[in-house]
Amino acid sequence: MLALDRVGKTYPNGVHALERFSANIKLGEIVAIIGGSGCGKSTLLRAIAGLDRATTGTVTLDDIAITAPHAKIGIIFQEPRLLPWLSVADNIGFGLSELSAAARREKVARALDRVGLADKANAWPRELSGGQAQRVAIARALVPQPEVLLLDEPFSALDAFTRRDLQDHLLDLWNDTRPTLMLVTHDVDEAVVLADRVLVMRPRPGRLFEEIKVNLARPRDRNSPHFDNFKRRVLTALDRSLDRNVPDADAKSTTGEAMWW
Amino acid sequence: MAMTVELPALERTDATTPETKASSARLRRYAGPALGLLLPVGLALAWEIAVWAGLSNGRLVPPPTKIFATMVELAKSGELSRHIIATLSRVASGFILGVVAGTLFGAISGYWGLARRLLDPTVQALRAIPSIAWVPLFILWLGIFETSKIALIAVGVFFPVYLGVMGAILSVDRKIVEVGRTFRLSGPAMIRRILLPAVLPAYVVALRVGLGLGWMFVVAAEFMGASEGLGYLLIDGQQLGKPAQIVAAIVIFAILGKTTDWLIEIATAPLLRWQDAFGGKSGAA
């Protein structure tokens, strides 16, 4: 279990980015984090990944305190961040340097197959499309079989079609080993399609505002009324999370469908 | 879904035309240099004809055949290879020294902030001194023979390599370093698997700039008194009024400079095939 206990972060420049964020996330659970820009979502994820240290509170995974990157925690960023000097296959195998070459090759081949890029094994990252590159990044993060996979707006740079494709694909991959997924997104659709639980955050300082359980069976039908219902609930929560800091109440009248955050 | 169907189709059109592509690429690869040769060869030919037709006596600017004859003559007597070897070995020693020192100091300054604040201002101040200004001091310290010449060349090579290495390390993308951190690379592994490959393209450029300066400074070094070397041929040609010898030495400098630069390019090309650069295509093909 991933336990976040009153995690807070104040940056050296005095920005109070995150305050007393607590949550317990079970193994295999998919959690989406959603909230206005600058409400500390990336800060939270980086603290869980061990890339930055929280200034207060603790992150523990199965009773191990996380203060530095850990083998059981993988992270995928908004950009694929592939290493341009390694082939696609070598990029995927980057985290497997402890394995023998043969074992590594086999795992990489399986992962390539799994993300549908077997024919790109020897390509350079520059020869991939944005969606393909992000698939490679997903494969690279999943191939060491982490218990927790963190995703910081992984699909936000992609077009709507590719994004849907990759969302389904991610669920597919998740089904293989059922790791915990923690996904930051700005896309309400994405949150409701993927998550068991949506955590809505509010800004200044960033903290947990509301938690919405999405108990819909998978695979989820994006056009069903239930789906719409959950979307609306998340949207209202989002609106409220932002409105507290907006003195002008008229801004509330729009339904929030524009998703300007 | 429509896109995933279309993509392989696009690739197939790419794959069906390799022969036609290759032949046109080959043509372009040879046509490029040939085009570049047009102007110098044309000028040389025009000059040759002008001298041959008696429009000029060609005493101060000797025609190509005369220059070629001078080279052959020098080569026959074994003089030429002696001078070339002398110059080449000076450039090589100075280059190696400068590259080793430049890489070392550049890496320390780039990797370690404290060292940079300590070291870099001094290096930058030294860089502001025109390197030729060191000549008298080097002669006093190291004598007029090889050591002072090699030192001068090494100084010339040092600065671009130092700057190149330091700048390259400082500009390594933090986002890619973070990838290394999430996979918990140790310090040495981070250097070997992330920093070195990231720095390599800029390093190759620094080496080539350094080599160019090495060739520049070998001439200066050989002007300050040498009994052999291409620079000596230049001075000798001036003092004895042999313009053909001067031009011959210049042409040989050009050939050697271009060849050594090309050697660096060839040697490093396989390591840089991944680059997504404007000129990178021909190397990858």
Ligand SMILES: Nc1ncnc2c1ncn2[C@@H]1O[C@H](COP(=O)(O)OP(=O)(O)OP(=O)(O)O)[C@@H](O)[C@H]1O
């Ligand atoms: N390295 C940093 N140093 C100082 N302040 C920072 C740093 N990184 C982020 N911040 C600040 O912390 C706050 C939260 O930033 P964070 O990146 O976590 O937001 P976010 O929720 O991910 O926003 P977005 O949705 O736009 O990505 C912001 O006010 C930001 O300016």
Ligand SMILES: [Mg+2]
């Ligand atoms: Mg963010």
